[in-house]
Amino acid sequence: MPGGKERELRRRISSIQSTKKITRAMELIAATRVVKAMQRADAARPYARQITSVIENLAAGGATVDHPLLREVEDVKRVGFIVIAGDRGLAGAFNTNPIRAAERQLMAHQTEGKDYTLFCIGKKPVAYFRFRNYRVDYAYEGFTADPTYEDARRIADDVANAFISGEVDEVELIYTEFISMGTQRVSIRRFLPLEDTAVMAEGGSGDAEVASAFEFEPSPEAVLESLLPRYIEARLFGALLDNAASEHANRQRAMKSATDNAEDLITKLSREMNAARQASITTEIMEIVGGAEALGSGKDKKSPSFEAASNSTSTATAVLEAGPFGTGSAAPLADGTAPSAAFTIKGNADSMLYHRPDSRSYAVTGAEVWFDSEASAQAAGFTLANTHPSPES
Amino acid sequence: MFDVQVVSPESVSYTGQAEMVVARTVDGGDIAFQTGHVPFIGTLAVWSVDVIRDDGDRDTFAVHRGFVQVSGDQVTILSDVSESLDAIDVGRAEAAKQRAETALQADADDAEAAAALGRAELRLRVAAGAD
Numbered sequence: 001m002p003g004g005k006e007r008e009l010r011r012r013i014s015s016i017q018s019t020k021k022i023t024r025a026m027e028l029i030a031a032t033r034v035v036k037a038m039q040r041a042d043a044a045r046p047y048a049r050q051i052t053s054v055i056e057n058l059a060a061g062g063a064t065v066d067h068p069l070l071r072e073v074e075d076v077k078r079v080g081f082i083v084i085a086g087d088r089g090l091a092g093a094f095n096t097n098p099i100r101a102a103e104r105q106l107m108a109h110q111t112e113g114k115d116y117t118l119f120c121i122g123k124k125p126v127a128y129f130r131f132r133n134y135r136v137d138y139a140y141e142g143f144t145a146d147p148t149y150e151d152a153r154r155i156a157d158d159v160a161n162a163f164i165s166g167e168v169d170e171v172e173l174i175y176t177e178f179i180s181m182g183t184q185r186v187s188i189r190r191f192l193p194l195e196d197t198a199v200m201a202e203g204g205s206g207d208a209e210v211a212s213a214f215e216f217e218p219s220p221e222a223v224l225e226s227l228l229p230r231y232i233e234a235r236l237f238g239a240l241l242d243n244a245a246s247e248h249a250n251r252q253r254a255m256k257s258a259t260d261n262a263e264d265l266i267t268k269l270s271r272e273m274n275a276a277r278q279a280s281i282t283t284e285i286m287e288i289v290g291g292a293e294a295l296g297s298g299k300d301k302k303s304p305s306f307e308a309a310s311n312s313t314s315t316a317t318a319v320l321e322a323g324p325f326g327t328g329s330a331a332p333l334a335d336g337t338a339p340s341a342a343f344t345i346k347g348n349a350d351s352m353l354y355h356r357p358d359s360r361s362y363a364v365t366g367a368e369v370w371f372d373s374e375a376s377a378q379a380a381g382f383t384l385a386n387t388h389p390s391p392e393s
Numbered sequence: 394m395f396d397v398q399v400v401s402p403e404s405v406s407y408t409g410q411a412e413m414v415v416a417r418t419v420d421g422g423d424i425a426f427q428t429g430h431v432p433f434i435g436t437l438a439v440w441s442v443d444v445i446r447d448d449g450d451r452d453t454f455a456v457h458r459g460f461v462q463v464s465g466d467q468v469t470i471l472s473d474v475s476e477s478l479d480a481i482d483v484g485r486a487e488a489a490k491q492r493a494e495t496a497l498q499a500d501a502d503d504a505e506a507a508a509a510l511g512r513a514e515l516r517l518r519v520a521a522g523a524d
Contacts, residue, residue, distance in 0.1 A: 043404035050400050050471050054434055054462050149402040149473060217421040217435035226436050230473060237402055
């Protein structure tokens with residue numbers, strides 16, 4: 001039934017409209033959050049930069065330390081993976097990309113016969129790996145959208161302890177790097193052991209002459225030893241902040257396209273609904289006309305044809321003015337008789353002949369038209385039939 | 394005159410110009426930096442850092458853990474736990490101090506309580522020094 005289809009479409013449109021409102025709101029929220037997250041990531045940069053510069057200066061100053069965080073393990077038996085993603089979905093491929101990358105990495109190491117330890121940050125990676133029966137030894141949830149330094153410290157402590165105790169021989173960090181509003185990329189980096197301080201220093205300013213003049217207190221080694229844990233905390237914190245900014249940027253994009261899609265759908269369904277409504281209105285009109293016709297034809301059965309004739313009976317004068325063959329002509333009644341006594345001349349439209357009452361065939365002639373006078377018949381182009389007694393005789 | 398920055402992991406929490414900066418390093422005791430100090434990197438003790446401005450006023454911070462780097466005319470305090478004067482809650486610090494003292498009376502080797510006592514005393518010292 002057309003009305004049913006229209007109602008169904010209306011229901012779908014209103015449901016899509018309310019979904020659109022939600023996605024639009026989420027888009028706007030994500031847009032403000034991404035700006036905040038970017039500011040936080042920027043604000044955290046000086047600390048990371050400074051701490052790196054201290055390490056560079058220490059390296060240039062000749063600090064060589066056999067620190068457990070720097071120790072390379074020859075035969076790697078177990079690899080730790082720090083997987084950072086989000087707590088919540090509706091952010092496009094933001095959660096799946098780093099999770100998939102981590103899983104690939106993990107399987108690659110497994111084929112080499114290495115074991116794994118998972119440090120999952122965010123509800124999504126925790127749920128993903130648990131569901132697939134991976135061991136998730138360390139799970140951290142509930143802060144990926146807005147991480148604090150305290151969170152970074154807690155995780156870095158666990159990771160460092162696992163590394164120092166020999167539980168893992170190497171640690172990889174997998175997270176979504178925030179490059180710009182439009183670009184975020186999954187990044188896989190080695191987290192532990194830290195590269196040698198000399199390697200760290202290579203990326204730096206390289207003004208070793210100035211650096212070597214540094215005084216250290218208590219000693220370069222002691223400073224480095226207390227600095228390294230802070231360094232890995234800062235690195236992890238930076239990754240968490242980048243990840244948070246990426247999450248909001250991805251969510252904004254995902255929600256924007258969801259809103260756009262909802263708009264498209266609404267337009268499409270509205271058109272469909274209008275067409276359905278039009279169709280149902282047309283059908284209704286047809287039904288009304290059909291019904292009226294059925295009623296009307298029942299009443300007028302006796303005079304099925306010329307409606308004009310029935311009208312002409314009411315006013316002979318009107319007919320006189322304009323009949324089917326001009327002035328002075330009139331259509332016959334339904335039974336073929338003259339509409340009024342004024343019309344006495346019968347006209348045969350086939351032969352274009354007219355008959356006066358004195359014609360021999362007057363009685364048998366069927367009148368397609370009646371004239372009130374010979375003049376009217378002649379004016380309409382009729383000629384006198386030859387069945388009349390000649391005027392001479 | 395040189396630039397002073399107190400940098401925390403979250404942000405640069407203080408920038409200013411100073412005549413002198415007084416800090417205390419682990420094992421090294423108090424150390425004061427003035428213009429022209431040799432480049433220096435040190436681990437800070439749980440102690441206060443005083444930034445003395447050229448008009449004689451001072452800004453004091455409670456630094457619970459951190460590093461100081463001096464190079465050229467720039468002093469940078471890197472600290473993941475530092476508090477400026479107005480961030481210190483004296484009432485809370487006093488309560489923490491009492492709690493730590495009772496814990497230490499019960500167990501003199503309680504390292505955590507000793508550290509808590511140190512932090513509380515530092516906060517109170519910084520707060521008192523400002524008045």
